[in-house]
Amino acid sequence: MSLIPSFFDGRRSNIFDPFSLDLWDPFEGFPISSTIANTPSSARETSAFANARIDWKETPQDHIFKVDVPGIKKEEVKVEVEEGRILQISGERSREQEEKNDQWHRMERSSGKFLRRFRLPENTKMGEIKAAMEDGVLTVTVPKEEQKKPEVKAIDISG
Numbered sequence: 001m002s003l004i005p006s007f008f009d010g011r012r013s014n015i016f017d018p019f020s021l022d023l024w025d026p027f028e029g030f031p032i033s034s035t036i037a038n039t040p041s042s043a044r045e046t047s048a049f050a051n052a053r054i055d056w057k058e059t060p061q062d063h064i065f066k067v068d069v070p071g072i073k074k075e076e077v078k079v080e081v082e083e084g085r086i087l088q089i090s091g092e093r094s095r096e097q098e099e100k101n102d103q104w105h106r107m108e109r110s111s112g113k114f115l116r117r118f119r120l121p122e123n124t125k126m127g128e129i130k131a132a133m134e135d136g137v138l139t140v141t142v143p144k145e146e147q148k149k150p151e152v153k154a155i156d157i158s159g
Contacts, residue, residue: 052067052068052069052089052091052114052116053067053068054066054067054068054089054116056118058144060144061143061144062141062142062143062144063120063121063124063141063142063144064139064140064141064142065087065089065118065138065139065140065141065142066137066138066139067089067116067137067138067139067140068136068137069091069093069114069133069136069137069138070136071093071109071136072091072093072136074133074138076091076092076093077089077090077091077133077138078090078091079129079131079138079140081120081126081129084126085119085120085121085122085124085126086117086118086119086120087117087118087119087120087129087140087142088115088116088117089114089115089116089117089118089138089140090113090114090115090116091113091114092112092113092114093110093111093112094111095111120142123144123145123147124142124143124144124145125142125143125144125145126142128142128143129141129142129143
């Protein structure tokens, strides 16, 4: 549940969520201002790619992260764990090389780097993290430790 509603892009965020290290941009989604209009298109494209969209869901067995990275090879993406429980997903899409004889009519595909970090909960199995890439979607699966069920013992009632 979001504490701060997002009116512009439908992205759910919670500034009090201990698992999210995303930074909130208060101007995200506003119409183009004069400052942004003077920004080169390559910088706007890079910033568009830098905000790779990630879904994080928790099942009874796993934490599952799905990252949209269309057009990126698995060799261009890194999944790392740093400082014990910080999951870091990063990558880069390079710009296509321009030849002298080429004439570009339109260049809309984004390029640049992205980096996202997530603080994982205590109940994760850090040594069993798996990642797979299929159809432009990176899926990172972080298994959870089994929760020990409290022992319930029936007591006979004498009477």
